[in-house]
Amino acid sequence: MSQPLDFDATRLPSPHMSESHEAWRQSVRSFVTREIAPHINEWDEAGEFPRELHNKAAGVGLIGLGMPEEYGGVKTGVDVFHTIIASEELARAGSGGLIAGLMTHGIGLPPIIALGSDKLKARIAPPVLAGEKLIALCVTEPSGGSDVANIRTNAVRKGDNYIVNGEKTFITTGCRADYLTVAARTGGDGAGGLSFLLIESDRKGVSRTRLKKMGWWMSDTASIHFDDVEVPVENLIGQENAGFAGIVTNFNMERLTMAAQAIAFARVCIEDAAAWALERRTFGKPLAKHQVIRHKFSEMVRQVNASAAYLDHCAWQVREGQSPIADLSLLKVQATRTMEFCAREAMQILGGAGFMRGCRVERIYREVRVMAIGGGSEEIMNDLAARQMGL
Ligand SMILES: Cc1cc2nc3c(=O)[nH]c(=O)nc-3n(C[C@H](O)[C@H](O)[C@H](O)COP(=O)(O)OP(=O)(O)OC[C@H]3O[C@@H](n4cnc5c(N)ncnc54)[C@H](O)[C@@H]3O)c2cc1C
Known part of the structure; x- marks a missing residue:
C-alpha cells in the first residue's frame, strides 16, 4: 500500500537537511504533540495560551534557536534550516496564532541583538530567551503599515531621555509583552529619521488595548498608545536615525x-x-x-x-x-x-x-x-x- 497523503508525505526531501536537522524535527514534533496539539482548540476558544508555554518552549531550545549563546541562545551547529523546521513543526498543530504569540521574540529581539549595545543585550536578551519575559515588535501605525518610512510616532531628546508620543497598532503580543521594540521618528522625514527604542511596557504613559480579530485568536494583538513616555537614552537600539x-x-x-x-x-x-x-x-x-x-x-x-x-x-x-x-x-x-x-x-x-x-x-x-x-x-x-x- 502506498504511504498515506499525510503531513510527512507532502514534504519534499531537501539536499540541505542533515541528521542534525532530522533529530531537531523529532524533538520539536514531540514537544508540539505533547504540549501544544492537545490544547489548541481550547486555547483558541479562550483567546489565549498559558504564559508558561514560553518557559517550556525555551526548555526545549525553541526560543533560543539561532540566538547568541552568551545570552542563553543555541547557535552552534544551527542554521536557517533548523529555524524552518521549527516553523513547520509548530504549524503542524494548525494554529498560526499560537506561532505568532509564542515566537514573537523572533521579530522583537533581533534588532536588539543586531544593533543594540552590549549593556542592552545583556539586560534584555537572557530573560527573553529563557521565556521569562516577552518582547513585541512595534512598527505598524494606524496611519498605515506598508509605508514604513512614514512612521509618525516620535521620540524627542530631552536631557538623558527621549519623550515618546504616538500610537502603534496590530501589535502581536502587545498586551502581554514586558518589552516593546519600537520604531520611532528621532529625526527628519523619511527613512533616514527613524530609530529603534526599547520601551518597557510598564513605563508611565504606555497604554494598551486588545483588538478582536478574524483569526489568530489565541495571540494577543494590541493597539498601543505612548503619551509623553520617558525613555532613557541608553534604551536607544543602535545609532540614532539608523533604524530603517x-x-x-x-x-x-x-x-x-x-x-x-x-x-x-x-x-x-x-x-x-x-x-x-x-x-x-x-x-x-x-x-x-x-x-x-x-x-x-x-x-x-x-x-x-x-x-x-x-x-x-x-x-x-x-x-x-x-x-x-x-x-x-x-x-x-x-x-x-x-x-x-x-x-x-x-x-x-x-x-x-x-x-x-x-x-x-x-x-x-x-x-x-x-x-x-x-x-x-x-x-x-x-x-x-x-x-x-x-x-
Ligand atoms: C494579526 C496581525 C498581527 C500583526 N502583528 C504585527 C506586529 O507584531 N508588529 C507590527 O509592527 N505590525 C504587525 N502587523 C501589521 C502588519 O504588518 C500590517 O497589517 C501590514 O504591514 C499592512 O499594513 P496595513 O494593515 O496598515 O495596510 P496598509 O498599508 O494600509 O495597506 C492596505 C492595503 O493596501 C495595499 N497597498 C498599500 N500600499 C500600496 C501600494 N503602494 N500599491 C499597491 N497596494 C498598496 C496593501 O498591500 C494592503 O493590501 C500585524 C497585522 C495583523 C493583521
Missing part, C-alpha cells in the same frame, strides 16, 4: 519563516482533506475515488511542491550569507497563495464538516488573510521584488 536598515533586515527572516509556516499549513490542509476523502463515501464510493476530488489533491500537492522547492532555494541563499530580497518577497507571495488555495480546496472537500469549529482546516482558512497581509502584504512584496529587478 534594522527594520528592513528584520523583515527578511520574518518573511522566510512566514513562508515556511504557510507551506506547512497547506500540508496540514492536504493531510486532513485526504483522510476525510478516503473515509467519506458519496454516490457509493469514497470521495477520493471521484476524479474531480482526486484532481484537487494533485493541484494542491503541485503547488506545495513548487513552493517548498522555492523555500529550499531561498533558505540556501540565506545560509550562504546572501540577502535575496526579491526572492524572499516573491516566496512569501507564492507560499501564502499556496496556503490560500489549499485552505479553500481542503475546506471544499471537507464540506460542512470543514465549516465547523475545532477543525484545523477551519482555523487555517480564517488565518489565510493575515499571512498574506502581515509582515509585508502581497502588493508590497510584488512591488519590492519588481523594484529589485530594476523596474
Whole structure:
C-alpha cells in the first residue's frame, strides 16, 4: 500500500537537511504533540495560551534557536534550516496564532541583538530567551503599515531621555509583552529619521488595548498608545536615525519563516482533506475515488511542491550569507497563495464538516488573510521584488 497523503508525505526531501536537522524535527514534533496539539482548540476558544508555554518552549531550545549563546541562545551547529523546521513543526498543530504569540521574540529581539549595545543585550536578551519575559515588535501605525518610512510616532531628546508620543497598532503580543521594540521618528522625514527604542511596557504613559480579530485568536494583538513616555537614552537600539536598515533586515527572516509556516499549513490542509476523502463515501464510493476530488489533491500537492522547492532555494541563499530580497518577497507571495488555495480546496472537500469549529482546516482558512497581509502584504512584496529587478 502506498504511504498515506499525510503531513510527512507532502514534504519534499531537501539536499540541505542533515541528521542534525532530522533529530531537531523529532524533538520539536514531540514537544508540539505533547504540549501544544492537545490544547489548541481550547486555547483558541479562550483567546489565549498559558504564559508558561514560553518557559517550556525555551526548555526545549525553541526560543533560543539561532540566538547568541552568551545570552542563553543555541547557535552552534544551527542554521536557517533548523529555524524552518521549527516553523513547520509548530504549524503542524494548525494554529498560526499560537506561532505568532509564542515566537514573537523572533521579530522583537533581533534588532536588539543586531544593533543594540552590549549593556542592552545583556539586560534584555537572557530573560527573553529563557521565556521569562516577552518582547513585541512595534512598527505598524494606524496611519498605515506598508509605508514604513512614514512612521509618525516620535521620540524627542530631552536631557538623558527621549519623550515618546504616538500610537502603534496590530501589535502581536502587545498586551502581554514586558518589552516593546519600537520604531520611532528621532529625526527628519523619511527613512533616514527613524530609530529603534526599547520601551518597557510598564513605563508611565504606555497604554494598551486588545483588538478582536478574524483569526489568530489565541495571540494577543494590541493597539498601543505612548503619551509623553520617558525613555532613557541608553534604551536607544543602535545609532540614532539608523533604524530603517534594522527594520528592513528584520523583515527578511520574518518573511522566510512566514513562508515556511504557510507551506506547512497547506500540508496540514492536504493531510486532513485526504483522510476525510478516503473515509467519506458519496454516490457509493469514497470521495477520493471521484476524479474531480482526486484532481484537487494533485493541484494542491503541485503547488506545495513548487513552493517548498522555492523555500529550499531561498533558505540556501540565506545560509550562504546572501540577502535575496526579491526572492524572499516573491516566496512569501507564492507560499501564502499556496496556503490560500489549499485552505479553500481542503475546506471544499471537507464540506460542512470543514465549516465547523475545532477543525484545523477551519482555523487555517480564517488565518489565510493575515499571512498574506502581515509582515509585508502581497502588493508590497510584488512591488519590492519588481523594484529589485530594476523596474
Ligand atoms: C494579526 C496581525 C498581527 C500583526 N502583528 C504585527 C506586529 O507584531 N508588529 C507590527 O509592527 N505590525 C504587525 N502587523 C501589521 C502588519 O504588518 C500590517 O497589517 C501590514 O504591514 C499592512 O499594513 P496595513 O494593515 O496598515 O495596510 P496598509 O498599508 O494600509 O495597506 C492596505 C492595503 O493596501 C495595499 N497597498 C498599500 N500600499 C500600496 C501600494 N503602494 N500599491 C499597491 N497596494 C498598496 C496593501 O498591500 C494592503 O493590501 C500585524 C497585522 C495583523 C493583521
